[in-house]
Amino acid sequence: MLGKILVRYLSKYRWLLLAVLVFQFASAMASLYLPRLNADIIDQGVAKADIGYIWSHGAFMLIVSLGQIVASIIATYFAARAAMSVGRDIRADVFSRVSGFSEREVSQFGAGSLITRNTNDVQQVQMLAMMGATMFVTAPLLAIGGIIMAVQTNVGLSWLIAVSVPALLIVAVLIIGRMVPLFRSNQKKLDAVNRIMREQLTGVRVVRAFVRERIEEGRFREANTELMILGRKIGSLFVLLFPLFMLILNVTVVAVIWFGGIEINSGGVEVGTLFAFMQYIGQIMMGVIMSSFMAMMIPRAAVSAERVSEVLDAESSMTRPEAGVTEFPNPGAVDFDDVEFTYPGAESPVLSGIAFTAAPGETVAIVGSTGSGKTTLVSLIPRLFDATGGSVRVGGIDVREADVDALWKSIGLVPQRPFLFTGTVASNLRFGREEATDEELWHALEIAQGRDFVEEMPEGLNSRISQGGTNVSGGQRQRLAIARAIVHRPQILVFDDSFSALDLTTDARLRQALWRELPSVTKIVVAQRVSTITDADRIIVIEDGRMSGIGTHDELLASSETYREIVESQLGVDA
Incomplete structure (x- = not known):
């Protein structure tokens, strides 16, 4: 060697x-x-x-x-x-x-x-x-x-x-x-x-x-x-x-x-x-x-x-296609076709039989108990992992056949643990798109309900951010991460339990702003809080890596015992 x-x-x-x-x-x-x-x-x-x-x-x-x-x-x-x-x-x-x-x-x-x-x-x-x-x-x-x-x-x-x-x-x-x-x-x-x-x-x-x-x-x-x-x-x-x-x-x-x-x-x-x-x-x-x-x-x-x-x-399990597809025939669409995923060395799959579709502009929510595989599921969309069975399609193209850069450009990901880089508020927001203007940054912050606390910072957009965002609170870090994803101008926004550090009022205002300002953007939302997803076009219930229910809030209350238990535990029996 x-x-x-x-x-x-x-x-x-x-x-x-x-x-x-x-x-x-x-x-x-x-x-x-x-x-x-x-x-x-x-x-x-x-x-x-x-x-x-x-x-x-x-x-x-x-x-x-x-x-x-x-x-x-x-x-x-x-x-x-x-x-x-x-x-x-x-x-x-x-x-x-x-x-x-x-x-x-x-x-x-x-x-x-x-x-x-x-x-x-x-x-x-x-x-x-x-x-x-x-x-x-x-x-x-x-x-x-x-x-x-x-x-x-x-x-x-x-x-x-x-x-x-x-x-x-x-x-x-x-x-x-x-x-x-x-x-x-x-x-x-x-x-x-x-x-x-x-x-x-x-x-x-x-x-x-x-x-x-x-x-x-x-x-x-x-x-x-x-x-x-x-x-x-x-x-x-x-x-x-x-x-x-x-x-x-x-x-x-x-x-x-x-x-x-x-x-x-x-x-x-x-x-x-x-x-x-x-x-x-x-x-x-x-x-x-x-x-x-x-x-x-x-x-x-x-x-x-x-x-x-x-x-x-070391060969990455995420292989880049030699002639990846750069044009998506159905921008914003997400399709899971009998998807299965197994971690290397695991005896059984973490996910199996996952099949659903999110049309452009729709909001699809994913709920389930801790460890049910929600984060793994949404990680398959931007190819952080590759499905070991079935296929995941974005914009009508299998993600394994798409040009990786074009795929990532079409997706805005807000991870479960948002990470900020050493620099300023502006440099972190422009991580999604370097040519973004200050007006666009303020607009994204306004949608993410972060404009108020950024304006209160000593230097506004030029205020310093420590490595990992340790000099801002958890809720502020989440809102900055959401604003960064919005600045990216994606066709699909993926929120992996990204509202957990927000109070109910801020959560509601942020969702209303997202739905109002970005009606054509597909939103995939992983949430623990039921109130965050009651107005979603479709809710997918995950239990032990499998889909145990799919439908609207009202439909699942009537048809899914698992979903009903989650709702009752948070909103009460009469929810």
């Missing part, structure tokens, strides 16, 4: 990567050449007291050093550009994929996990791309080139390399092998922390209402502690790895000085050559350490790449 992700996205920036490789190669070759220049200055210039030789070779050594620095900076710059661009592209693709998910896929992954995958997991892949681009050439050149140069410098001391390099590799393999499963667990623990944090932030009112602060704090503390313990294990392996590397490096250097000193004493090697050999040993070790660092990053990035790939490869 990791290789697939990197090849897929880095291939777009191959010219940047080519520049990185060229400058990294130049930097590494300069690093390998500098010890030889240093040895020549010591053995030729210093030993013979040749000041001219020292100055000329010293100046050349300085130029090579500056060239190495410049090449390294340029390579790092291009690597950073490529890696940051890869991160941007992956995040954009993940966001685009998630935007096309149906409710089923979002629930399957979980909102917290999707956020983690598009932030932390992408960052891990991005960091590997960055470090890989800068070390891909440097590490092997320093290690392999250093070994070649060291052997050419002094064959007698080369046995030290044959001992130290395998020791480094053994340590790296043992420790990195233990890190791989820990990295996988770490991402799952991070998912859990994000999920709990998100639940507590979105449900803060419920938490406080039930005095659950301490319990929720304990729940978060437990998840956070588990993440800390796992991070501590990973950190302890990191802490162990580098001291062991440095121990092997320092022991090797001491051995070089010890055995090199013996050879110098016997006249077998010169001082400059010994210094060059020590520098090559350092470069070899540095190359191995850089490779080990890459090897540590790869498992974590591989886990993250796998999680990102799961999102990118």
Whole structure:
């Protein structure tokens, strides 16, 4: 998965990567050449007291050093550009994929996990791309080139390399092998922390209402502690790895000085050559350490790449037709033809045998007990879910054959839990139609019975709205959501229990305004409050996912026991 992700996205920036490789190669070759220049200055210039030789070779050594620095900076710059661009592209693709998910896929992954995958997991892949681009050439050149140069410098001391390099590799393999499963667990623990944090932030009112602060704090503390313990294990392996590397490096250097000193004493090697050999040993070790660092990053990035790939490869159950229908022959009509819906893995369908028609301009109400499937039913109209049996037609076209954008443009949905976005009242209302004028916004607010409280806000339409609409009341949030749907100018309005937070007077005024101002718009109303739907053209009674009655208010009072029980429980026996 990791290789697939990197090849897929880095291939777009191959010219940047080519520049990185060229400058990294130049930097590494300069690093390998500098010890030889240093040895020549010591053995030729210093030993013979040749000041001219020292100055000329010293100046050349300085130029090579500056060239190495410049090449390294340029390579790092291009690597950073490529890696940051890869991160941007992956995040954009993940966001685009998630935007096309149906409710089923979002629930399957979980909102917290999707956020983690598009932030932390992408960052891990991005960091590997960055470090890989800068070390891909440097590490092997320093290690392999250093070994070649060291052997050419002094064959007698080369046995030290044959001992130290395998020791480094053994340590790296043992420790990195233990890190791989820990990295996988770490991402799952991070998912859990994000999920709990998100639940507590979105449900803060419920938490406080039930005095659950301490319990929720304990729940978060437990998840956070588990993440800390796992991070501590990973950190302890990191802490162990580098001291062991440095121990092997320092022991090797001491051995070089010890055995090199013996050879110098016997006249077998010169001082400059010994210094060059020590520098090559350092470069070899540095190359191995850089490779080990890459090897540590790869498992974590591989886990993250796998999680990102799961999102990118996930197929939405809501497939877009290649040539979707954009023109609806019967605008505003809604038809359910023996519709059935079953959640994945469920033993029995949530809805079955649903069949009714809503003609353009009609008001069709849906009532039933909690959990009877009302919300699932209306979610099939805008294709938040796809029916697993039968067909749902909007405007005379099966929703699975319609162009999704054209379908959504014809439908205005006010969900059971209305959500407002960070911004202003105006920006939230224009979410339905960006080109809407202020006059149209005020008109929509007037229909939704929201004009009064918006006018009382400090800046009117430009008043700030917090994320989720937490700075307005539940009733105000519902009315703003209804106004947003009206601004959209749909042919069908779907209200999923959208009047529950309104008092009876406001509810009645809002319905009268909707019926009066939007007579040609089809209205599908899910309601718990019977008084909201008594004047509907048709009322559908849902019981355990099936239709137990259909008709007007008076007809159902006479024919449906379930409806009669609902009415009597709310309006009294004589209703």
